[in-house]
């Protein structure tokens with residue numbers, strides 16, 4: 150069900166991208182695989198991919214897994230305890246773990262020291278500092294850090310290595326950034342005073358990039374590697390239906406199951422055999438659109454625009470209560486007003502992802518109808534967050550994003566095809582031509598992303614000396630009216646969008 154190997158490749162790529170953006174080397178940032186609530190088998194899969202650092206939050210469950218894995222010869226794993234520490238669990242933690250990241254009271258430090266078996270090396274500890282703006286998060290107050298570190302320094306069997314912090318659980322990236330930046334500042338201060346003070350553990354699946362931007366050197370990742378956790382007595386309170394099981398639904402589904410339980414998802418479509426892949430991941434499947442929508446709180450409208458009118462009318466005529474449901478449509482050119490006219494509700498969101506969303510590198514445009522509440526907006530963004538960058542706006546913005554980012558990949562491919570054709574015309578082997586162009590485009594994008602404070606035109610000028618070879622080429626682009634061609638290209642895509650809008 151979970152593809153650990155692929156997930157790890159993706160997460161290492163995300164770390165790489167974040168490091169590139171932050172101008173840091175990837176070797177500075179360590180991956181801690183958070184395997185709490187997950188079975189031993191998945192830990193072994195991650196181990197087989199070379200991972201050696203695992204994080205756990207529940208002392209009893211973790212100790213069983215650790216001992217079992219040790220008995221099977223997995224002796225070179227470094228085990229990190231990252232959960233809240235109850236006093237009656239310190240003995241288990243001291244006996245089984247290598248690093249404890251969640252020390253937030255002196256009494257816990259003292260107990261861990263007293264209970265650390267003599268035959269084990271000193272237990273490494275991080276002080277967990279409460280940096281979040283939420284009330285009930287664990288971690289000590291900033292004012293208590295000195296006292297806790299003093300205690301740790303007196304403990305022979307403990308060694309202090311740094312700080313751990315958890316950002317507020319919010320989509321407000323600026324707030325999280327402030328929190329991380331603050332902990333980094335504290336870390337830099339203490340680092341000057343203590344040798345061995347070298348771990349700054351910040352960042353989880355949803356705020357990894359932000360954490361790396363602000364100096365984290367250890368990210369603790371669970372969901373993106375092992376999938377969403379299903380707690381026995383905690384199920385999601387929302388049921389989600391997908392009408393249609395095509396490419397874009399598949400892409401959105403893959404994003405949603407990273408943070409929601411598959412059993413709360415149902416996909417319906419006319420051909421049940423095409424839906425088997427959703428079932429294999431634990432979702433429900435059906436050929437009955439009405440029944441699927443009836444039981445859901447959120448209904449994704451994932452059919453082609455030409456078919457959507459029929460589906461909407463079917464829903465309306467079924468007599469089921471649509472007033473409390475949130476509808477999310479991905480039909481291009483199908484306006485909110487056209488949907489609301491049939492469904493008689495304004496609780497509708499339009500989204501427009503582009504195809505790189507399949508790799509988590511998409512741009513997703515989002516526009517809301519008048520009755521969509523803030524909570525639904527947050528939920529929608531959370532569901533799509535693994536597909537790429539969400540950009541909110543009105544329907545006009547959505548159309549423009551459609552032309553620039555939705556069609557954009559095809560324009561970029563066309564440009565790449567032309568470069569490849571020319572390389573081949575001048576004697577390069579096709580396979581080499583493709584490699585060359587791939588790397589040139591990829592490298593140029595990295596240059597742009599890594600130099601956020603430099604205008605792209607400045608980067609262009611840096612490769613263009615007057616009268617030189619690039620200059621000669623660019624002059625031809627100007628003579629060929631490149632800018633005008635792009636103006637016409639985008640305009641034509643937009644015009645076509647407006648024509649579609651008139652159809653529905």
Ligand SMILES: *Cc1c(COP(=O)(O)O)cnc(C)c1O
Nearest residue numbers: 183206231353354369370371372
């Ligand atoms: C569970 C947990 C994580 C992992 O969170 P994901 O969102 O699943 O990546 C990281 N840090 C702590 C302290 C945790 O409890």
